Amino acid sequence: MKQMTRSKRDVEIGMICAVLCALIWGVLPIYWKSLYPIDPLLIMFYRLVLACILVFIVDLFVYKWKGIIEPLKKKGAIPMFLLAGLVISTNWGLYIYMVNAGWIIQTSIGYYIEPLVVCVFGVVFFREKMERHQKIAFLLACAGVGVMLFSFGQIPIAALTLAVTFAVYASIKKRLQAPALLALFYETVFLVPVVVPLIVYKEITGVGVFSIGDPSKIGLLLLSGLFTAIPLSLFAMAANRISLVALGITEYLSPSMALVLGIFLYKEPFDIFQFIGFVIIWIGLAIFTAGGIRYARSLTYPTQMEIDGKEEGNG
Numbered sequence: 001m002k003q004m005t006r007s008k009r010d011v012e013i014g015m016i017c018a019v020l021c022a023l024i025w026g027v028l029p030i031y032w033k034s035l036y037p038i039d040p041l042l043i044m045f046y047r048l049v050l051a052c053i054l055v056f057i058v059d060l061f062v063y064k065w066k067g068i069i070e071p072l073k074k075k076g077a078i079p080m081f082l083l084a085g086l087v088i089s090t091n092w093g094l095y096i097y098m099v100n101a102g103w104i105i106q107t108s109i110g111y112y113i114e115p116l117v118v119c120v121f122g123v124v125f126f127r128e129k130m131e132r133h134q135k136i137a138f139l140l141a142c143a144g145v146g147v148m149l150f151s152f153g154q155i156p157i158a159a160l161t162l163a164v165t166f167a168v169y170a171s172i173k174k175r176l177q178a179p180a181l182l183a184l185f186y187e188t189v190f191l192v193p194v195v196v197p198l199i200v201y202k203e204i205t206g207v208g209v210f211s212i213g214d215p216s217k218i219g220l221l222l223l224s225g226l227f228t229a230i231p232l233s234l235f236a237m238a239a240n241r242i243s244l245v246a247l248g249i250t251e252y253l254s255p256s257m258a259l260v261l262g263i264f265l266y267k268e269p270f271d272i273f274q275f276i277g278f279v280i281i282w283i284g285l286a287i288f289t290a291g292g293i294r295y296a297r298s299l300t301y302p303t304q305m306e307i308d309g310k311e312e313g314n315g
Contacts, residue, residue, distance in 0.1 A: 133291020
């Protein structure tokens with residue numbers, strides 16, 4: 001795949017988007033927990049449909065009909081969008097289930113593993129290279145996750161599934177290089193015809209959202225499209241601008257925040273080995289951040305004028 005030329009401003013915007021995305025995802029367990037006792041699968045169904053409607057309205061305003069159709073002209077786009085939708089929906093449903101089952105700390109383990117898989121995918125499939133500071137951070141992250149897995153005492157299947165599904169999703173986003181909101185629309189719209197009948201069936205049989213009779217829960221659920229579209233759009237904008245290696249390591253912010261919530265807010269069990277793993281990972285993040293700043297300052301980025309000139313020459 002041809003590597004796009006990026007300006008320093010593009011990289012900076014990508015990093016800002018990645019950090020904002022991670023921060024939002026870090027506090028979302030509070031939101032998903034507040035939806036209990038709604039069925040997690042039903043939450044995921046509503047989330048998918050509401051996100052689709054929301055981004056379609058925004059896309060129509062921003063891109064018009066012609067712009068909305070444009071991504072479908074790319075060869076193989078429809079199967080890739082469908083695959084991305086299936087993968088991220090699996091991730092959503094499992095994550096919501098784990099949060100409401102009291103497994104927030106295990107979700108953090110899954111999302112500690114996920115950036116490692118993302119980094120590996122970046123090197124293997126996109127031939128990205130790790131700088132020295134990234135290698136050190138990666139090895140420390142592996143060590144920290146290893147300590148956490150040791151303390152867990154068994155193979156955490158749910159956590160591993162979270163990790164792999166989101167890493168696959170990140171790779172698909174990287175390959176598609178589609179505008180964030182257009183991509184999210186097509187990742188959801190092909191699943192809506194399947195999901196809507198299931199929602200209707202659950203509602204008319206008395207096991208849906210409206211059967212719980214709590215307006216506050218229903219009102220919160222209606223915000224799920226917004227809480228889905230914003231961070232995923234930020235993630236897509238970041239994936240289009242920075243390397244998967246950099247993106248993967250910045251994603252340690254959200255599981256760290258979830259870990260803190262699980263321990264202090266929801267009082268889930270937490271032992272000394274998990275604490276040691278947490279500390280090792282954050283040492284790696286500190287090295288990554290400091291090295292990344294030095295590395296960025298040493299690079300000479302093309303100006304926007306140079307990029308425009310190059311693209312005109314290639315055209």
